[in-house]
């Protein structure tokens with residue numbers, strides 16, 4: 001697989017970094033000449049994944065979040081969001097709509113939203129070790145559009 | 147994010163603008179709870195025409211508001227959502243729970 005560009009960012013799990021991560025992902029995606037709608041999709045998916053690290057992976061502390069972005073063949077944007085926090089016991093269950101361990105303040109719709117705003121979503125997690133969410137989204141360059 | 151509101155004839159309309167994520171959600175909920183306490187409206191309308199961005203934190207906030215309104219026999223709906231919030235609302239399927247009105251744009 002050919003990678004034409006890549007970028008790696010690390011930041012602490014502070015909620016003010018949600019907006020930063022969205023803007024950083026959109027700035028990286030910009031080289032693929034995306035439409036506004038595609039940029040919104042990327043921002044939405046990144047916001048969900050990063051918020052999960054902040055809220056669930058490191059509920060009582062501030063930990064590290066890594067955002068890795070790559071441009072793959074054919075204009076596919078791949079974004080990996082990784083943490084070294086709590087981990088997920090049952091990934092399949094966590095991905096189901098409405099499943100949440102977050103109580104009143106969460107709705108359990110994050111993974112559902114990530115799935116509908118990307119083409120491909122993989123989740124790897126180990127309890128006590130951390131989680132990585134890898135998303136892929138095809139960006140159809142505006143120039144290459146019919 | 148900022149919230150403006152107006153109240154007339156039992157209906158409170160809250161205009162949300164800016165970005166609604168987890169960072170902003172707690173403050174937004176506090177403001178909206180404060181408005182509901184002050185006006186005790188029969189209807190709550192969330193106008194999202196100026197909301198530039200929203201994620202699942204916004205969905206959770208809307209579900210809580212809808213529960214609060216239902217508990218007091220009131221109604222709630224969403225009005226004129228901008229494109230990105232609308233697509234998140236659709237993906238989460240909450241339009242089955244909270245009506246979305248396209249309204250007078």
Ligand SMILES: Nc1ncnc2c1ncn2[C@@H]1O[C@H](COP(=O)(O)OP(=O)(O)OP(=O)(O)O)[C@@H](O)[C@H]1O
Pocket residue numbers: 048052053056057058083085086087088094095099100101102105106107108109110111112131202203206
């Ligand atoms: N990075 C993570 N670390 C640990 N647990 C996670 C992580 N991401 C998700 N989870 C678990 O998966 C569940 C489902 O996540 P999802 O984003 O779908 O919903 P939520 O975050 O609970 O609610 P919402 O996203 O709607 O606010 C979470 O409640 C949590 O238990």
Ligand SMILES: [Mg+2]
Pocket residue numbers: 048051052109110111202
């Ligand atoms: Mg979530």
